Amino acid sequence: MNQKIRDMRDCLLRLSAIGAAEGGGLTRLLYSPSWREAQDCLCAMFEEIGLTANFDQVGNLFGRIEGREKPEETVLTGSHVDTVRNGGTLDGQYGILAGWLAVGRLLAKHGRPKRSMEVVSFAEEEGSRFPYAFWGSKSLVGLADREALRQARDAEGHLFSEAMEQAGFDFEAVRPAPRKDIKAFVEAHIEQGGVLENLNQQIGVVTDIAGQKRYTATLTGEANHAGTTPMSMRHDAMEGAARCMVTLLDEAGKQGDPLVLTFGKVEVLPNIVNVVPGRVIFTVDCRHTDQKALDAFARTIESAIGQCAADLGLTAEIDCWMNEPPVPMNRELIERITRVCRERGLKTHVMHSGAGHDSQILARHYPTAMFFVPSIKGISHNPAEETRIEDLVAGVDALEAILYDLAYSNSQLKSN
Amino acid sequence: MNQKIRDMRDCLLRLSAIGAAEGGGLTRLLYSPSWREAQDCLCAMFEEIGLTANFDQVGNLFGRIEGREKPEETVLTGSHVDTVRNGGTLDGQYGILAGWLAVGRLLAKHGRPKRSMEVVSFAEEEGSRFPYAFWGSKSLVGLADREALRQARDAEGHLFSEAMEQAGFDFEAVRPAPRKDIKAFVEAHIEQGGVLENLNQQIGVVTDIAGQKRYTATLTGEANHAGTTPMSMRHDAMEGAARCMVTLLDEAGKQGDPLVLTFGKVEVLPNIVNVVPGRVIFTVDCRHTDQKALDAFARTIESAIGQCAADLGLTAEIDCWMNEPPVPMNRELIERITRVCRERGLKTHVMHSGAGHDSQILARHYPTAMFFVPSIKGISHNPAEETRIEDLVAGVDALEAILYDLAYSNSQLKSN
Numbered sequence: 134m135n136q137k138i139r140d141m142r143d144c145l146l147r148l149s150a151i152g153a154a155e156g157g158g159l160t161r162l163l164y165s166p167s168w169r170e171a172q173d174c175l176c177a178m179f180e181e182i183g184l185t186a187n188f189d190q191v192g193n194l195f196g197r198i199e200g201r202e203k204p205e206e207t208v209l210t211g212s213h214v215d216t217v218r219n220g221g222t223l224d225g226q227y228g229i230l231a232g233w234l235a236v237g238r239l240l241a242k243h244g245r246p247k248r249s250m251e252v253v254s255f256a257e258e259e260g261s262r263f264p265y266a267f268w269g270s271k272s273l274v275g276l277a278d279r280e281a282l283r284q285a286r287d288a289e290g291h292l293f294s295e296a297m298e299q300a301g302f303d304f305e306a307v308r309p310a311p312r313k314d315i316k317a318f319v320e321a322h323i324e325q326g327g328v329l330e331n332l333n334q335q336i337g338v339v340t341d342i343a344g345q346k347r348y349t350a351t352l353t354g355e356a357n358h359a360g361t362t363p364m365s366m367r368h369d370a371m372e373g374a375a376r377c378m379v380t381l382l383d384e385a386g387k388q389g390d391p392l393v394l395t396f397g398k399v400e401v402l403p404n405i406v407n408v409v410p411g412r413v414i415f416t417v418d419c420r421h422t423d424q425k426a427l428d429a430f431a432r433t434i435e436s437a438i439g440q441c442a443a444d445l446g447l448t449a450e451i452d453c454w455m456n457e458p459p460v461p462m463n464r465e466l467i468e469r470i471t472r473v474c475r476e477r478g479l480k481t482h483v484m485h486s487g488a489g490h491d492s493q494i495l496a497r498h499y500p501t502a503m504f505f506v507p508s509i510k511g512i513s514h515n516p517a518e519e520t521r522i523e524d525l526v527a528g529v530d531a532l533e534a535i536l537y538d539l540a541y542s543n544s545q546l547k548s549n
Numbered sequence: 550m551n552q553k554i555r556d557m558r559d560c561l562l563r564l565s566a567i568g569a570a571e572g573g574g575l576t577r578l579l580y581s582p583s584w585r586e587a588q589d590c591l592c593a594m595f596e597e598i599g600l601t602a603n604f605d606q607v608g609n610l611f612g613r614i615e616g617r618e619k620p621e622e623t624v625l626t627g628s629h630v631d632t633v634r635n636g637g638t639l640d641g642q643y644g645i646l647a648g649w650l651a652v653g654r655l656l657a658k659h660g661r662p663k664r665s666m667e668v669v670s671f672a673e674e675e676g677s678r679f680p681y682a683f684w685g686s687k688s689l690v691g692l693a694d695r696e697a698l699r700q701a702r703d704a705e706g707h708l709f710s711e712a713m714e715q716a717g718f719d720f721e722a723v724r725p726a727p728r729k730d731i732k733a734f735v736e737a738h739i740e741q742g743g744v745l746e747n748l749n750q751q752i753g754v755v756t757d758i759a760g761q762k763r764y765t766a767t768l769t770g771e772a773n774h775a776g777t778t779p780m781s782m783r784h785d786a787m788e789g790a791a792r793c794m795v796t797l798l799d800e801a802g803k804q805g806d807p808l809v810l811t812f813g814k815v816e817v818l819p820n821i822v823n824v825v826p827g828r829v830i831f832t833v834d835c836r837h838t839d840q841k842a843l844d845a846f847a848r849t850i851e852s853a854i855g856q857c858a859a860d861l862g863l864t865a866e867i868d869c870w871m872n873e874p875p876v877p878m879n880r881e882l883i884e885r886i887t888r889v890c891r892e893r894g895l896k897t898h899v900m901h902s903g904a905g906h907d908s909q910i911l912a913r914h915y916p917t918a919m920f921f922v923p924s925i926k927g928i929s930h931n932p933a934e935e936t937r938i939e940d941l942v943a944g945v946d947a948l949e950a951i952l953y954d955l956a957y958s959n960s961q962l963k964s965n
Contacts, residue, residue: 218819261821326777343776347822358929359811359834360759360904361742364801366927371812375794382788385780395775396787397824399817403634405677406763406813406832408930416822418775488776511782513774514824 137526144230145525148174149222158219158516162262162287164192164300171214175229175254182237184252190310191272192256192302196233198240200249200540208246208540209318209499210235210532211253213269213491217261221518223323227506227525229254231321235533239541246540248316255491262287262296264349264454270491274498275311279304311498316546317466317539318495320503321528323520325488327511334482335527336474337505339462342486342493343391344427347455348417350438352377354447356403356411368446371401371410377441378415384433392430393420393487422459422485460493465547466502473534474504479527488513500549504531553942560646561941564590565638574635574932578678578703580608580716587630591645591670598653600668606726607688608672608718612649614656616665616956624662624956625734625915626651626948627669629685629907633677637934639739643922643941645670647737651949655957662956664732671907678703678712680765680870686910691727695720727914732962733882733955734911736919737948739936741904743927750898751943752890753921755878758902758909759807760843763871764833766854768793770863772819772827784862787817787826793857794831800849808846809836809903838875838901876909881963882918889950890920895943916965920947 151171152161161167172194179186179196186196194214200206212228232252239246255273260266263285271277282304285293294304324330329337354368378396385394395418402412417434421427435451442449467483474481484505492503506528509519538544567587568577577583588610595602595612602612610630616622628644648668655662671689676682679701687693698720701709710720740746745753770784794812801810811834818828833850837843851867858865883899890897900921908919922944925935955962 217821217824260823324777325774326779327782345776355928356931357927358741358904359813360761360809360836361740361902361929362809362927363742363806363903364798364809365806366743369811371794371815372798375791375798375812378787378791379795382780382791390779390781393776393778393780395785395823395825396791397775397817397822397826398820399787399815401813401815404814405633405930406680407676407811407834408633408813409811410813411931418823420776486777487779488774511773511778513777514821515772515827 137529138522140234141522141525141529144234145222148226148230152216154219156219158221159216160218160220161214161216163215163257163268164296168215169300172254175214178233179252182233183240184236189272190302190307191268191277192300193269193273194254195251197249197251198236198245200247201245202247204249205314206316206546207249207251207314208536209251209253209315210320210536211255212320212322213255213258215257215259215261217259217514219516220514221516223518223520224325224513225258227323228321231529231532234529235536238533239537243541248540250536250540258491260455263293266455266489267491267494270494273312274494275309277307279307315499318492318499318501319470319532319535319539320490320492321532322490322503322505323513323518324505324508325511325513326508328484329482329505329507330509330511332482334480335506335524336479336481336531337484338467338471338474338481339486339503339505340467340483341422341462342460342490343420343422344424344459345418345420345455345457345489346427346431346453348434349414349452349454350417351412351414351450352442352447353412354410354445357409359407359409362409367409369409370413370447373441373445373447374399374413374415377438380437380441381434388430391422391485391487392426420487424458427459457489457493460496462492462496462502463500463549466500469538470502470504470535473538474531477530477534479531498549500546553945554938556650557938557941557945560650561638564642564646568632570635572635574637575632576634576636577630577632579631579673579684580712584631585716588670591630594649595668598649599656600652605688606718606723607684607693608716609685609689610670611667613665613667614652614661616663617661618663620665621730622732622962623665623667623730624952625667625669625731626736626952627671628736628738629671629674631673631675631677633675633930635932636930637932639934639936640741640929641674643739644737647945647948650945651952654949655953659957664956666952666956674907676871679709682871682905683907683910686907689728690910690914691725692910693723695723731915734908734915734917735948735951736906736908737944738906738919738921739929739934740921740924741927741929742924744900745898745921745923746925746927748898750896751922751940752895752897752947753900754883754887754890754897755902755919755921756883756899757838757878758876758906759836759838760840760875761834761836761871761873761905762843762847762869764850765830765868765870766833767828767830767866768858768863769828770826770861773825775823775825778825783825785825786829786863789857789861789863790815790829790831793854796853796857797850804846807838807901807903808842836903840874843875873905873909876912878908878912878918879916879965882916885954886918886920886951889954890947893946893950895947916962
């Protein structure tokens with residue numbers, strides 16, 4: 134146990150040194166210098182344990198060991214290497230490191246597996262630099278839409294294609310190249326919520342991943358003098374945005390769990406104390422595990438924005454730039470993982486995921502499952518994100534057992 | 550008339566070439582390079598018409614002609630040279646140029662005046678770069694609080710004192726140095742509202758200037774994952790800000806004119822689409838011509854912010870950084886100006902001002918009055934800010950007549 138705790142701590146410290154941010158935590162955004170540095174570090178780590186490390190076209194990194202009986206069948210594990218701004222040191226990279234530790238132990242104990250195994254470090258999942266999430270996992274399954282990103286810029290105005298080039302990858306060379314050899318994908322991840330902690334459980338096996346829609350709404354009114362423009366003559370875009378947010382938050386409250394609604398990013402123009410705001414641009418992030426409920430609330434969002442605009446004589450533009458349906462995990466894998474975890478004496482709970490994960494992208498192409506380890510106080514996307522080291526180690530144990538069952542045993546792996 | 554129109558157009562074009570902004574209009578902020586360039590241009594213009602030009606300690610620029618009988622009595626006219634971001638070409642600089650044109654004509658027609666005359670270009674009035682308004686006029690009357698600006702920074706993080714130094718002025722050398730020789734101040738300004746246009750009037754003589762309070766409110770909650778944090782467990786600072794704004798806008802609507810309320814500047818942290826906002830910083834700008842009503846609404850603002858914070862488990866900090874009482878103009882000057890305008894056949898209306906002006910600072914120290922020329926569609930603080938050239942010329946005529954009455958005639962000038 135002590136050695137396992139040390140190993141977990143060491144590799145976390147090693148990778149968390151890359152991308153430490155002013156204001157705390159990690160800021161490691163797609164194609165930034167710290168992103169490249171982290172991928173290069175993982176490349177070296179993969180090679181240290183005897184894996185062959187390679188990047189694909191978009192910067193996903195893979196560490197592979199060929200199977201000795203069915204090399205054409207690959208069992209994949211891993212997660213994403215990017216973070217939100219001032220995020221924690223576990224979201225994403227824990228899954229990569231858990232894979233590295235588990236595969237390292239399996240190779241040391243049992244030698245070459247029957248099926249091939251790969252640990253993946255997905256290039257991007259969060260959508261926190263450019264308005265496109267799951268760039269890494271979508272590229273793996275052949276769904277990444279390069280053209281959607283041709284004009285995309287980050288908050289500082291950098292073009293996606295230029296950022297990609299600066300990191301050593303070629304935007305123009307990107308082609309859909311879906312992997313056909315993957316027979317199972319298992320992702321270990323922190324829960325980022327408070328359920329496991331509340332129930333005193335160590336492992337949360339995931340049944341479904343919530344669907345989510347993300348919008349950018351632009352309300353345009355008229356910038357004007359804050360002193361001389363009577364209230365009745367204003368077209369105040371901030372008033373429009375505020376009324377819209379309150380209406381929708383009240384509506385979300387009526388719907389109740391598992392609906393979640395967030396106005397995370399807001400830009401006011403011209404953003405001066407004594408000028409009536411002429412334009413407000415804000416994002417909407419809305420999630421639900423049920424497709425019908427999610428679609429119904431999407432209509433509520435669009436109609437509320439339109440109505441608040443009309444009431445105040447504003448114009449509204451609504452751009453839905455993310456639309457991910459809820460995704461069920463593979464039922465057979467859920468059963469196998471739950472059994473394997475309980476056999477090892479781990480306190481195992483079955484639950485849904487409110488957060489999007491790379492698993493939801495892979496699940497429609499390959500048998501996929503994921504499991505959580507607890508988050509202390511449910512905190513995530515925050516430098517205070519934390520998990521007890523014993524639980525992190527339990528997750529690696531679980532992953533080792535699962536990967537043994539999938540890659541070393543004689544059991545069949547059925548396709549989706 | 551043609552010559553007057555040409556003169557007005559020419560000097561407007563000349564000064565408006567300095568500070569032209571990306572996005573349209575003028576952006577000429579205190580102590581910026583374009584600010585210094587504009588003051589230097591005015592310095593040259595003052596000298597062209599025979600005035601002696603000098604800066605004071607803080608960068609106010611004065612063009613002076615000594616009186617031949619009572620040189621120790623000064624009649625002052627002018628306005629402010631700074632703008633809001635992407636503002637128009639008339640707010641502030643029209644009053645300086647009207648003074649330059651009027652004084653130039655008086656000197657040409659009548660020679661040296663009995664009393665001294667000065668045209669002033671106040672360094673700063675808008676509060677649009679640093680959180681302090683009327684730095685120019687408050688310095689003139691000895692009320693500028695240098696220590697309040699010692700730590701002040703602009704939106705890009707530049708210190709006030711460093712910006713002042715870059716413009717050629719010395720922060721540490723600033724001392725209160727109130728002028729004692731000023732016997733009257735008259736300010737010509739665009740209305741920045743729609744009253745004169747609606748009433749088809751050319752000159753609006755101002756009775757009172759509305760008082761205003763400006764706040765910066767900071768609501769702090771908890772940044773967290775937008776997907777996994779149930780709505781009931783959130784401390785969403787954007788929700789707090791939105792609910793607070795809606796509550797106060799509803800309350801302002803109930804109060805009615807002349808109350809105005811604006812949330813002009815909003816900063817959300819961390820400002821990421823999939824992170825519940827942990828902090829929101831927003832400004833409040835509230836104005837009224839009646840002190841009691843303004844104070845009562847100030848209490849409403851403070852209590853609403855506190856209540857919205859408490860309801861959502863947020864903390865609130867409220868900083869009132871501007872607190873200007875309503876200010877009456879000099880009743881005798883109002884009568885003289887109204888008479889002089891009507892004698893010249895100008896369509897003259899008497900009204901209050903919803904905007905703050907340098908006149909409100911000077912009015913408590915010297916007999917002060919101001920008058921407006923109309924604003925087309927009431928638009929201001931906007932590149933589309935405009936006034937018919939004939940009305941701009943009428944304003945110069947009015948100012949010439951007023952300054953003749955004050956500086957060339959034998960009439961007494963009583964103190965406040």
